[in-house]
Amino acid sequence: MLKNTLKIALLSTLTSATIAHACTSIAWNTDQGVLTSRTNDWVEATNPVLGNINKGTLRSIQGAGQGDDYLVKYDIVAVLAYGELVHDGVNSQGLQMNALYYTPMTIPEKNSNNSITQFTFGEYLLANYATVEEAINALPQLKVQKLTLAVMPMDIKLHWSITDKSGDRAVIELDKEGLHVYRGEIAMVMTNDPSFKTHLKNRQKYEPSWQNADRNTDFGSKGNASAESRFIHASYYKSKLTEPTSVQNGLMKIASVPFRVPVDAPYKDFGNGMTVYATEWTLSQSLETGDSVMEYNFENNWNTVKFNVYDLMGKEFRQPLMVNAISPLFSN
Incomplete structure (x- = not known):
């Protein structure tokens, strides 16, 4: 049943997708702990749902009901896009994963039933590893291949960030040069293509001007929604954050940092x-x-939903995030 649900959800994703996601993900190590924020920028509603994947569950290793099953080691609370596609998530050990679009992704076509695909790679990391260190050490042994379906209007290509409670963070890219892992403080901001290596070079050109910046400083952003501009924008404003007075204060601060693409903004x-x-x-x-x-802002929905992922671990639920339907979860 789970395989069939995932297959339907993924087919829906591929059929309705027409352009690449253009998102921003950031992490911030503070005295209040590790805080993160990410935007999901897209052409249509993905209808995100908050859901659980519990330890001991069998999951399809390739998505779309394909490939072998694997056993989930850790409880996960995830944002599920178009049904059962794990978009983002946190596991019971405090490891978080964000998936963002990345055009240069280069991996072999699926040719075996035990390979992981780009659709399940992030989910698999959450299901099996407790820390960034564990996940990074396992990467060379993981066989990642591309799942291609006839209904797909375009290739879905991704790269990933993983962050844990210790403050460790990594950006993972698979492109024509092979596996690239960017780790630590340099990886605290990510957007989309070009490569993370290129983003770092661009940032280095502008960082010297940031120390004594004021409102008129040209800190390197072009002021548009390109990935290069959004990377510089988020990096600059993150560099100006001061220690939060509370977790709530920190979440408010970090949520203000990513560039939010306005409604109806022209793209390409x-x-x-x-x-x-x-x-x-x-x-x-x-x-x-x-x-x-x-914070959900799309079409006719304008809503803020608050929840705690650790309080929800191990439960069974699917709750939409477009509207505030989360309260029943805490009354069970």
Whole structure:
């Protein structure tokens, strides 16, 4: 049943997707613990659902009902897109994963039933590893291959960030040069392509101007929604954050840092005329306490939902995040 549900959800994802996600993910180590925030920018509603994946569950290793089953080691609370596709999540050990679009992703086509695909890679890390260190050490042994379906209008290509309660963080990219892992303080901000290596070089050019900046300083952002500009924007404003007075204060601060793409913003012509997209939602979380704030701003929905991922571990639920339907979870 789970395989069939996942297959339907993933087919829906691929059929309705027409452009690449353009998102931002950031992490901040503070005296209040590790805080994170990410935006999900997209052309349409992904209808995110907050759901559980519990330890001991059997999951399809490739998604879409394909491949072998594997056993989940840790409880997970995740944002599920288009049904059962794990978009973001936190496990019971405090490891968090964000998936962002990355055009240069280069991996072999699926040719075996025991390989992990780009759709399940992030989920698999959450299900099996407690820390960034564990996950990074396991990467060379993981066989990651691309799942391609006939209904797919375009390749879905991704890269990932993983962050844990200790403050360790890594950005993982798989491209034509192979596996690249960027770790530590340099990895606290990520967007989309070009490569993370290119983003770091761009940032180094502008960082010297940030020390004595004021409102008129040209800190390197172009002021548009390109990935390069959003990377510089988030890096600059994160560098100006001062220690939060509480977890709540810290979540508010970090949520203000990513560039939020305005509604109806023009993006790119993919051959069918100019495409527009916007920030559908922003998710800010404390990996220490589990406190989370989802801000949903799309179509007719304008809503803020607060929940705690650790309080929800081990439960059985699926709750929409477009509207505030989370309260029943805490009355069980």
